[in-house]
Amino acid sequence: MDHKSDKSEPADNLKLYWRENIKLVCGLLVIWFAVSFGAGILFVDILNKVQLGGVPLGFWFAQQGSILVFVVLIFVYVGRVHVIEKRFGVNDE
Amino acid sequence: MTNSAAMDTQTLTYIFVGFSFALYIGIAIWSRARSTAEFYVAGGDVHPIANGMATAADWMSAASFISMAGIIAFSGYDASVYLMGWTGGYVLLALLLAPYLRKFGQFTVPDFIGERYYSKTARVVAVICLIIISFTYIAGQMRGVGVVFSRFLELPIEWGVIVGMGIVFFYAVLGGMKGITYTQVAQYCVLIFAYLVPAVFISILMTGNPVPQLGLGSDVVGGDVSVLARLDGALVDLGFTAFTEGSKSKLDMFAITLALMVGTAGLPHVIVRFFTVPKVSDARRSAGYALVFIALLYTTAPAVGAFARLNFIHSVDEQPYAEAPGWVKTWEGIGLIAWMDKNDDGVIQYGAGAPFEGRADYTGEAGTHGERLLANKPTGAVNEIVVDRDIMVLANPEIAGLPPWVVALVAAGGVAAALSTAAGLLLVISASISHDLLKKTFRPQISERVELLAARGSAAAAIVVAGYLGINPPGFVAQVVALAFGLAACSLFPAIFMGIFFKAMNREGAVAGMVAGIIFTLSYIVYFKAPWFGAANDADHWLFGISPEGIGAVGMAVNFAVAAGVAQFTAKTPPGVRDMVDAIRIPTSVAVSEIKSGAH
Structure with missing residues (x-):
């Protein structure tokens, strides 16, 4: 991470940990927004020009694809946040 | 259907529903609550997978089981708001709320709001919001129970509701959260089996593909056109909009989806499920499992809807x-x-x-x-x-000509979905009365035994009110339920979210935000939905063309704006509360001074 972290204040460590968590959450929420509000609503007409196994792609995102991505997002968060917590010594397992 | 076949279905339905009731009662006796901790949060030692299943059953109500595929069948793409809205909220729960509320680790949602905003007023406002949300939601469940009972058991709707309430009364009052949790695990198994069996049968009959999710895009048996393309064609011929195209405006779709997602994350009976797992990491994982179990039904629903509509057209x-x-x-x-x-x-x-x-x-x-x-x-x-x-x-198995036992199974599944949600709702209502209003606000001196008695008493009272709403039900199941989400989105979600992520949010801001959000949203809904104003409920009269179902998204913005404005001009959050927020942000109980630098 950053070179002066060894002599940093404990309160700064809490801030650093929190900032990394927020960064991770924001990144995942961008995907969350993109598959549902983006692919399923805003750009549905353009995506519907493409077919995915007999289903128009925009319609597929709105009714099935977004749900599958949501499941993946949660488990990615569970895994990634665990790594961050371990680095800061605040993990609970 | 001949007379004897009808008798058969009814007898089988009595057997299936009766057997499932016996199972729920057995579980309730085995897992009855002995302390307030067991009554409110099942003692806090539920395995994350069991909690995921219980959350899924708690969450998937009569609206999901009975109404959703019907809405998809008749509104096609427009129904996507329910599919995305009722699942996307779990991402918000897992990433933004569940782990921190678990770390905070008390019994109820008003508990968090009361402590975080160091105020009894905030707690009481949260209790009022919670009760409005939960009763709106429970009204939707009871119609579901009534429909199943009147159609399959040929009981008058009133009797159906009374039987259903009797069962819930027994295991919610006796077992509390502990009883409900394990009953919900059983109810999940019943309802998902009941949903998937006919879906798989119908998918095989129509497309030859046993996976309904894939059957949606597969070719209809004996043709070279996919189910969706066939359905689009048939609907356009009859003068309808194509199944894969919508008629709602993009802005309204956007607002409804957002209100449902945020509302899901703000529903007290869902949030409280995450208080029941042992650790913070379990809360996150549990939200993931819950969504897996929910997705199993939700990804099947579009196929069920499309098959049902196509079959319906062909048969009538x-x-x-x-x-x-x-x-x-x-x-x-x-x-x-x-x-x-x-x-x-x-x-x-x-x-x-x-x-x-x-x-x-x-x-x-x-x-x-x-x-x-x-x-x-x-x-x-x-x-x-x-x-x-x-x-x-409910009619799908009959429409597709499936055997009577499948029809009976679907009836038992519908009752399981409605009862599991009703029980979860009754529990948060009773906990907010006995714990938040009595113990924490008006009668702090009562003993645990009296509090437990009060919890059981208020659960019983809430059942009576719910029963009344069931016998005099308002509107469509899913429609009424959809409004509860808007109310949760505009009141509880912003208060909890800001409580975790913005230390500067203070008591005055949070209370003003909740009050403004729920008054705005509730007035808008009542103005357009209640008969006594005679307001035309259509896009030309709505604010920015946003329907009452989606107005919660605007109400949420109102809440955030009012809260931020008021917090600017009032006293700062006290230092002790800032420390509490720091503490809930880390999963363990280590002191801030022990946090490592995080260097690789």
Whole structure:
């Protein structure tokens, strides 16, 4: 991470940990927004020009694809946040 | 359907529903609560997978089980708001709320709001929001129970509701959260099995593909057109919008989806489930498992909806009424299908537009073909038949000609879905009264034993109110339920979210935000939905073209804006509360000074 972290204040460590968590959450929420509000609503007409196994792609995102991505997002968060917590010594397992 | 086949279905339904009730009661006796911790949060030691299943059952109500596929069948793409909205909220729960609320680790949602905003007023405002949300939601469940009982057990709706309430009374009052949790695990198994069995059967019959999710895009048996393409074609021919295209505005779709997602994350009976797992990491994982279990039903629903609509068109359009399948007449018998032979040819014509004005008003006399005559004024549309969307899932096995035991199984599944959600809602209502209002606000001196007694008493009282709402139910199941989400989105979610992520948010800001959010949203809904204002409920009259179902998204923005504004001009959050927020942000109980630098 950053070179002066060894002599940093404990309160700064809490801030650093929190900032990394927020960064991770924001990144995942961008995907969350993109598959549902983006692919399923805003750009549905353009995506519907493409077919995915007999289903128009925009319609597929709105009714099935977004749900599958949501499941993946949660488990990615569970895994990634665990790594961050371990680095800061605040993990609970 | 012959008379003996009908008897068969009914006997089987009694057996299935009766067996599932015996199972729930058995579990309740085995897992009854002995302390307030067990009554409110099941002692906090539920395994994350079990909690995921319980959350899924808690969450998937009569609206998900009975109504959703019917809504998809009749509104196609427009129904995507429910599919995305009711699942996307779990991402918000897992990433933004569940782990921190678990770390905070008390019993109820108002507990968090009361402590974080160091204020009894905030706690009481949260309790009021919670009660409004939960009763709106529970009203939707009871109609579901009533429909199942009246159709399959041929009991009057009132008796259906009373039997259902009796069962919930028994295991919610006795078992508390502990009883509910393990009953919900069983209910999840019943409802998912009941949902998937007919879906798989119908998918095989229609496409030869046993996976309904894939059947949606597969070719119809004996043709080279996919189910969706066939359905689009059939609907356009009949004058409807194509199944894969919508008629709602993009802005309204956006607002409804957002209100449902945020509302899901703000529903007290869902949040409280994450208080029951042992650790913070378990809370996150548990939200993931819950969504897996929910996704199993939610990704099947679009297929069920599309199959049902296609089957429905084939079995009624241009069919002589006298030769129509038995289910048309049974559902007509309880008033959920109505046919008006406008051109007097004895043949059912199906198409876009309402066949007659207003809700079906049966005269009580039979027509020349044996149909129930209607007193309504016919419209100019070719369409002659109107069908209640709520029957699609329940009638689906009959429409597809599946054996009676599948029909009975679906009935047991519908009851499981409605009862599990009703029980979860009753529990948060009772906990907010006995714990937040009595113990934490008005009578702090009461002993644990008295608090537990008060919890059981208020659960019993809440059941009576819910029963009344069940016998005098308002509107469509899913419609009423959808409004509860808007109310949760505009009140509880912003208060909890800001409590975790913005230390600067203070008591005054949070209280003003919740009050402004719920008053704005509730007034908008009541103005357009309640009959006494006579307001035209259509896009031309709505604010920015946003429907009452989606207004919670605007209410949430109102909450955030008012809260931020008021917090600017009032006293800062006290240092002790800032430390508490720091503490809930880390999963363990290590002191801030022990946090490592995080260097690689």
